[in-house]
Structure formats: structure tokens, C-alpha cells
Amino acid sequence: MTLGSIRHQIRIRRSAADVWARVRDAAGLHTWFPGLTDCQVEGSTRVIFLASGMAMPEEILLIDDVQRRFQYRITAPIFRHHRGTIDVIELGPEECMVVYSTEADPRTMALTIGGGTAGALDELQRQMEENGAL
Template sequence: MPEEILVNDRVQRRFQYRITASIFNYHRGTIDVLDLGDDTCVVVYSTDADPRTMALTIGSATAGALDELKRLMDTVVAGATP
């Protein structure tokens, strides 16, 4: 699925991209990492898509990505614990 990076801002911790495949009329995916100041963070992955059927499909893929990211981060943290 061809994609184009729109924003990759290390200061804002924001990554934004769009899928350019013709199956989408419109797509924006945005990932924000919010520092909670206690060595933890919240990742917000938001998606806008048209048509709505693709919004549903990409929504579930996004949820899957967040699940995997959490699993990965938990594994790293667990691995670092003495």
C-alpha cells in the first residue's frame, strides 16, 4: 500500500502520513506521542479515511498496531527490569 510521509516532527513527537492508493478517496494517519512526565507516555493514533468501509478496515489495523506497540514497549520495559 503506497504511503507518503507528511510530517515527521521530533520536537512535537508527531508523525503524519497518508495512503496514496486509489482505493482511498482520502486518508490521514497521525501518531502523537504525549510525554506524561513520569517516564510514561500516551500514544494517540488517529485516522481519517474515506470511504467509510476503509475507515473501518484501517481503524482495526490501527488498533492492532497500538496493541503491538504496547506489547513491544511492555516487553522492553520488562526486559530492562533487573
Template sequence: MASIRKDIEIDAPAAAVWDAVRDVGQIHTRFVPGFVTDTKLEEGARIVTFANGLVVRELILDLDEDRRRLAYAVSGSEMMSHHSASFEVVPEGEGRCRLVWIADFLPHEAAEPVGGMMTEGAAIMQAALGRKGGG
């Protein structure tokens, strides 16, 4: 199984970043604007439309307020037989935090396109939530 991890430094308080991450129906406006163009909620899931035209159904597996962790899995993907991921907001002092994004998926050959999307998404998250710049 392929696994990609992104550690994203954010110049914003952990509580503010977590508030955007946990708002699972508004990721296109609060979390990754421009990278995701629309989000629709269903029972236990969200339908996410990306700027590149990709549309996926993400099952919300866990929303842990105490750990500031969101876990989700893509269902019904033609590109991948398995895809699960998580975000965790880790405080890093006054007014700063780190957003840890981990994705595990099959097949291994999807690593390049998934990694590219994650790099782009991380940069947008960083800019939308705090520091302007790379990811």
C-alpha cells in the same frame, strides 16, 4: 469523512517511543513487528507490507521532532479515496506516555476494516513498545 482515534498507553518513556515512531523505515522491526512485515523507503514515502498481504504507499507528510508527531497519507489505494493519519507521542509522567493515532478516510464504509486493523495495530504497538496487553 470517517475518523478513528486510538489512545494507546505505553509503559515506556516518550523519547524511546518517539524514537521508534520516527524510524519510518523500520516499523516492521521496531514499531509493529508482525503486523507489518516489511517497509521500503522511497523519496518522501514508504512502501508498507502488512501481514494480511495488503501493500500501501504512505507519503510522509510531516515529521515534527518538537511535537513528536508523524503525519502520513496513503496514496493510490483502491480501497479508499482518501486516507491520512498521524501519530503523536504525549508524555504522561516518568517512564510513561500515550501514543495518539488518528486516521481520517473516505469512504465511511471502510470504517470497520480500518478500525479493526487499527485495534490490532494498537495492541501490537503497546506490546512492542511497553506494556503487554490489549489496545
């Protein structure tokens, strides 16, 4: 088995609508994902730029405003398979759960990306709760 699957989640004391507005902004990922320096979006293609200088192409698969689900896949050839899924789940009027799931083949990349997604959730929570950012 070469598929790795990692899931991280975090509670955020902001409305699901506010947090979803931030998550669905495909071009703004680098503002809450530590280690990314920029994102460029053209159609369904997104290129993320890493602090190490690498550029990583992605395909945006889904932006579902009803389910509040964002899905994408990294298309760089190092991956045989990748799918990233971010779900924003309403817990109350001013609280939500954000779940960031990563499937990858090679599975090692699930662990490596998974650590980054956990850090991204921490930063998203910090910004949404402490700075009141939209």
C-alpha cells in the same frame, strides 16, 4: 458524508522519547504493526507490504520531533482521502500516551484500518513494556 474518522489511544509505561524514537522510524512500522510484512522508504515515499501480498504506497507528510507527531497518507487509488496521525504525548518521565488517528474516504476504510491501528498500539505497548525494545 463519506469521511470516516477513527481514533485509538494507549498508555505506555516508557518515556515519550523512547516511544517516539520507535514511532518516527518510518521504515520500521512493520515491526510493530501486525499484518505488515515489510516497509520500504525512499525519500517521502513509503511502500508497506501486507500479509495478503498487497503493496500499499504512502506519502510521509510530517515527522515532527518537537510535537512528536508522525503523519502520512495512503496514496493508493482506492482512497479518495486518507490521513494517518500518530501522536506521542508525554504523561510523565516514564509514561506516555500514543494516539493513532485515521481519517478515510471511503469511510469504511477508516473502520478497517482503525482496527489494525488499535492492534498496532497493543503490539507497540507490548514491545516497549515487556521487551524493553527501543
